[in-house]
Amino acid sequence: MIRKTGSAKWSGGLKDGKGEISTQSGALTSQPYGFNTRFEDKPGTNPEELIGAAHAGCFSMALSNILGESDLVADEIATKATVMMEKGDAGFSITKIHLDVSAKIPGATAEQFADAAQKAKENCPVSKVLAGAEITMDAVLS
Numbered sequence: 001m002i003r004k005t006g007s008a009k010w011s012g013g014l015k016d017g018k019g020e021i022s023t024q025s026g027a028l029t030s031q032p033y034g035f036n037t038r039f040e041d042k043p044g045t046n047p048e049e050l051i052g053a054a055h056a057g058c059f060s061m062a063l064s065n066i067l068g069e070s071d072l073v074a075d076e077i078a079t080k081a082t083v084m085m086e087k088g089d090a091g092f093s094i095t096k097i098h099l100d101v102s103a104k105i106p107g108a109t110a111e112q113f114a115d116a117a118q119k120a121k122e123n124c125p126v127s128k129v130l131a132g133a134e135i136t137m138d139a140v141l142s
Contacts, residue, residue: 004024004025005024006021006023006028006050007022007023008022014035017035019033019034020033021033031044032045033045033046033047048083048094049083051081051083051094052080052082052083052097053081054126055081055083055097055099055124055126056079056081056099057126058124058126059081059101059120059126060078060079062123063077063116063117063120065120066116066120067105067108067116070112072105072107072108072112073105073106074103074104075105075106076102076103077101077102078102078103079099079100079101080099080100081097081098081100082097082098082100083097084096084097084098094130095133095134096133096135096136097130097135098135098136099121099135099136099137099138099139100137100138101137101140102142103117103139103140103142104141104142105141108141110141113139113141114139117139118137
């Protein structure tokens with residue numbers, strides 16, 4: 001079993017409080033976040049953009065793996081995950097994640113790429129854990 005950790009500290013109320021997010025690797029160490037970075041587009045991080053980064057990274061690696069099964073190696077896979085959060089009757093929920101994917105893969109046909117991208121979208125571990133949200137994708141082979 002692989003174990004990775006992330007941690008957060010928070011002090012104060014929701015709107016006036018402050019928090020810090022850290023990762024086991026140290027890639028993020030006491031990175032500030034708060035209500036303003038999450039709901040008011042102020043500079044800083046927030047849980048949704050971290051989920052987006054995790055999803056984009058996981059998808060890109062999964063796509064590389066699936067392409068490798070067909071002896072294809074990407075020169076580049078660029079993925080952007082847009083995480084959408086909406087307020088409903090029960091509070092806020094992440095309702096949708098959209099993946100924008102662009103890839104340069106020598107020798108790949110459009111069909112091979114589309115099939116591999118769909119498999120990666122459905123089967124990367126982060127997609128699986130986020131299955132409660134609708135996950136859509138636009139994938140372009142260049």
